[in-house]
Amino acid sequence: MINLRQAKMNDHWRTAFKRDYSLVVKDMVFSEGEIFGNASLKLKPGVNAIVGKNGVGKSSFIRAIYNSLMCDSSNRKKFSNLLDKSKIELDLTISGEDFSLNLVPFEDNEIEQDILCLLFDPCSLIPEIQNLFNQQDNFNELLEALSSVPLSEDELKLASFITNTEYSSIEIINIEDEYDSFPMLPFFTVDREGVKYDSRNMGLGELSLLYYFWIIDYIRKSKSNCLLIIEEPESFLPPLIQNRLCDVLAMTLATEGTACLISTHSEHILRKIPRSHIHIMCRILQQTKFFNAASHFERMDVLGLMAPKKGLLFYEDHAAYLFAKSLIKVSPLFVLDSFLYHCSGSEGDVLLDLKRYPSTMTDFSFLAVFDGDCRERLAKDLQGFENFVFLPSSLSPEELIISYLRREELTHLASHIGKSVEDVAMAKEICAGLDHHDYFVEMAKSLALSYDDLFTKLCDLWIGDEENFGSVARFFAELDRSIK
Template identity: 70%
Template sequence: MTNLRQARLDDHWRTAFKRKYPLFLQNMEFTEGEVFGETKLTLKPGMNAIVGKNGIGKSNFIRAIYNSLKSDSSNRQKFSKLLDKSKIKFDLIISGENCSLELSPFEKNEIEQDILCLLFDPCTLIPEIQKLFVQQENLNELLESFSPNQLSVDELKLANFITNTEYSSIEVINIEDEYESFPMLPFFSVERGEVRYDSRDMGLGELSLLYYFWIVDYIGKSKSNSLLIIEEPESFLPPLIQNRLCDVLAMTLATKGIACLISTHSEHILRKIPRSHVHIMSRVLNRIRFFNAASNIEQMDVLGLTAPKKGLLFYEDEAALFFARSLIKASPLFVSDSFLYHCSGSEGDVLQDLKRFPVSLDEFSFIAVFDGDCRGKMDDQLMDFENYIFLPSALSPEEHLISYLGGIDIVDVANHIGKPIELMSAAIDVAAGSDHHDYFVDIAKVLSIPYEELFSKLCDLWVGDENNSESVQEFIGKLETLAA
């Protein structure tokens, strides 16, 4: 029986970004085209999202991928009109085996591997198929030549959840090989209360959601290595339903192991997708380029797609803030702007804020971030709380980084900061013996860069050091548990 409780759906979201997938579309590279030629995109396992301005070419990019990977079992025919005639090289991992495919969107490609590619693009798809049904003169005779499928209780439960409706019954007739553009096309008849109607009479949003239910069910029952491509699923849908659509998508990925590539303009669609899985499509010097949203937050802001806030982190001072933000950037689920930040002022003030703030509100957590030197000092005061976390080490952030710098090559430090080795060495000599609160301020003055920039870069250097990966993962794991 399908469990649609929010807590279970949240579990599916976590699983979707941690599990292994039988099909992993790693890289794609477009060649020869005037628009997409030399365009490269590197993906993450599972779900990936593409964002970008209107008119940048997302639809044609998506359709070129679909055309290339389409098989006889796909849900619609190839698109005949695309912006250019690029060819695409795909690097994939299928059931643990690496393979490369060089395909053309306009040719019939012979793909030996068992790949099922489906496309859900409601903005163009749904009006087109409704028009087909409305204009079909002998539709009733046509429907009688196919066997109807009555949804089971469990299937009806899922369809009602997706559509936010209470249907008493749904009947689906899969029309095969009748329409040139659609090898298989579902026709829906529904009953709600005492009213019965079908695909011809539905609003576009309702028909879109039922088709989405059908395509998720279809791909979930397939034994093939599956890729679901979705273009602007938010079309015709209010925010609540967009959230439900995404919850069902995460459940499908987590339980069925399908891969998904989705393009969207909606914050609600992106709400639970880690920024490391979001790719910004841009035009640079008349060429299409992709940038990862995790490291290009400003471009997301320009598009009006800010990261959903997962909670408030409250901490002692600036050093703790910079250290925490660097650690968060290493998370696959969050980016640094996934949180709001509040400087409490001291460890005692952090404790007072922990006592006065609630543990959480609706999908928003309050988390105390203590310096590492608070470990073991506050056990009695923290006994009644769980929503707190310690920064790595048993020292304050400044003392911890001073110790770290003493054990690594100054060449690596200078290269990371972007300053000459001689200047970096002189700056460290000037700061020698300073109080740890002043140490990095003194170095920053010699280097002629802001303290904030220096300390943030040094935190990034520590986080990126593979010798510290265990401590980094411990912090991230605790944060994800508290803020998920």
């Protein structure tokens, strides 16, 4: 039986960003076009989202990629009215083997690799197919000549989940080779508590979602390496349904290993996609550029897109706050504005807040961040809780960085801090023997820096040291596990 519980959907999201994919599109490089010119884009495994202002070229980009990879089994024909004449070089991996494809979107491309490219673009697709059905004079005679297939119990359950509608039954007729633009089209007949209607007279939102169900089912039954391209899936849909559509996408990514490229303006669509998988499309000096949102998240503000809040992090003191923020800055899954932050005041207060706040809320977590020196001491107190994480090592953040400074070369420290070797050496001498709570306060005074600036730079240096990569990765895994 299909499991549509929210907890299971959350598991699918986690799996989607951890699993191996048989098809990975890694790099796109455009050439010769007036719009895309020499634009290049590095993609992540699984799902990648493209965001940008209206008119920047997202639709042209989506259609160029689809035209390049479209095959006989794709769900619609090529677009004939591309605005740009770019050529595209794709670097991809299929079942562990690397390939490079040189493609021309406005010509037929012979692709030896088994790639099934599908396009779901409801804003243009759904009105077009509904008009086709309504304008054909002999349409009823066509339907009578074709066989309909009723959905199974599990299929009906999934379709009802996506549409937020209780159907008594749904039947699908797959119409093949009848329309020039579509090799195949699904025609839906539904029964809702005795009221029957079909694709010709249902709302655009409902028809869009049923088509989405059909294309997901098509992927599930295919044995090919699938790339699903989605353009503005939020069209016609309220926020609740956008969330469900995304959850079904996560299920498809996690269970089928489908690669997905999606363009959207919707925060509801983007809220569960890591910033590292979001790419901002811009026009700068008449050239198309792509910026990864993980390292250029300020550009999201221009679009009015803010990071959805994953939760509230509460911590012991300011040093823990600065160390946690330095870690989150390099996280593959989160950015700084993914969270709200609260200083509890002490180790005991963090524990009290852990007990005070609810352990789970829908799409929002209350997460205790303990210093590393609490691991053994709090083991018994934390039994029964899952929403907590320890900062790396078995030391407090200040003690950890002090220990690191003792073995790090002065020239490297001085270069990173932006001070002379002599100044850094003198600052270390002044702070020798101080309590770890006072150490960086005095060092900052000696170096004429703010405490926040100095400690953040030193945390960044520790995090970037390859000897610490294992500890950093374990922190990310622990943080990901703790987020509900």
